[in-house]
Amino acid sequence: MERGLKNILVLSFGFLLLFTAYGGLQTLQSSLYSEEGLGVAALSTLYGGMLLSSVFLPPILIKKLGCKWTIVIAMCCYVTFTLGNFYASWYTLIPTSILLGLGAAPLWSAQGTYLTIMGNTHAEKRGKVGRDVVSQYFGIFFLIYQSSGVFGNLISSLVFGQTPAQGAIPEEQLLPCGASDCLMATASTNSTSRPSQELIYTLLGVYTGSGFLAILLTAVFLEPVKDAQQKSEGEKQASPFWSTLLSTVKLFRDKRLCLLVLLPLYSGFQQAFLAGDYTRSYITCALGIQFVGYVMICFSAVNALCSVLYGKLAQYTGRTALFALGATIHLSCIIGLLLWKPHPRQLPLFFVFPGLWGAADAVWQTQNNALFGVLFEKNKEAAFASYRLWEALGFVIAFGYSMFLCVSVKLYVLLGVLSLAMAAYGTVEYLGSKKVARQLTEEQTKPAEEGVTQTKT
Secondary structure, three states: OOHHHHHHHHHHHHHHHHHHHHHHHHHHHHHHOOHHHHHHHHHHHHHHHHHHHHHHHHHHHHHHHHHHHHHHHHHHHHHHHHHHHHHOOHHHHHHHHHHHHHHHHHHHHHHHHHHHHHHHHHHHHHOOOHHHHHHHHHHHHHHHHHHHHHHHHHHHHHHHOOOOOOOOOOHHHHOOOHHHOOOOOHHHOHHHOOOOHHHHHHHHHHHHHHHHHHHHHHHHHOOOOOOHHHHHHHHHOOOOHHHHHOHHHHHHHOHHHHHHOHHHHHHHHHHHHHHHHHHHHHHHHHOOHHHHHHHHHHHHHHHHHHHHHHHHHHHHHOHHHHHHHHHHHHHHHHHHHHHOOOOHHHHHHHHHHHHHHHHHHHHHHHHHHHHHHHHOHHHHHHHHHHHHHHHHHHHHHHHHOOOOOOHHHHHHHHHHHHHHHHHHHHHHHHHHHHHHHHHHHHHHHHHHHHHHHHHHO
């Protein structure tokens, strides 16, 4: 096995183990800790910490420690959040959520930087196009990484499935479920059927072990990597501390980044809706918390398969077609969720919507990352830090208003942000095509001008 692929697999399986634990916990927070909105508040705080760390920490840690050890340290922050759930309260979940948030931005920035460097290095050795190899590597990574949702949710469903079965839910308790849920009737819904504390401890024990295995695998088997371009530039002149610190902010001088920030912002909005609102207002409300894991497995499985598929298709269809596909699928899902009245007799629909949602989310995860890596190749750390900053802002806003707005309003917000994000992305692609056309014209006219000069001579 070649060195590059081996490292991609080690990194991918490390994230698989880590997010088997965190992903499973995230989808349960709003249902397990619904009292006074503790679960949603923890998630909002988590992404608030990620928002702050995105501005400063990733470029500094990656330059000082390298991608590998930045990832290892950030993984430790994730495990502390799992440990905080053993004694869930405002005094344990909020501090550990902040710590996880501080580690999340460096983790994902280092991951994106690592994959981009490995992809470009492999492309240079084999004479391939860099963006195609980078897109393919992101596809492999997200195939394995998104599988974490399958394992994490399967574990939670098997553990919580030992809860005694509930009787049939009265029709009047189903009325506030779905888009009409304004969080006014949470006391009467099925979301209060909380599993026993013993089952919760069992689940957290499995998740903690998975997190520690992720740290061990990455620390022992992942090879450090150095960007050859940055190394040659670093030999010439070391970057000042404050220049490195503010590199994320400085990158906003590029108008392309100013337009593209809506893509990660929407990514945060749509992931927060699925994790916080769909699981609580559709699944838990109508079926019970024991079904959350099974339904979310469908999302993760489709997401994983589509991730690797899109990584292959991108080199044939181009990224624009994939972005259009993702936007169309999510638009259809949003309209469907606005019209649907969830009922236990409609069990297949509870799986259909997450499956379609995963097919579209795979576009945002693979193509957004590949897009930022290709367009801002010389400032990869800052670009991915900016990406995580805006994605975290989407999570913070979505979780922040989660306890105050009706689900229908949240769906309309998703619809508006999606429309703006696609318009901004289309503008970037249009400007890029104009630039390429102008360069081709200049290259064609230059030899003609030289020929005229030689004739006059």
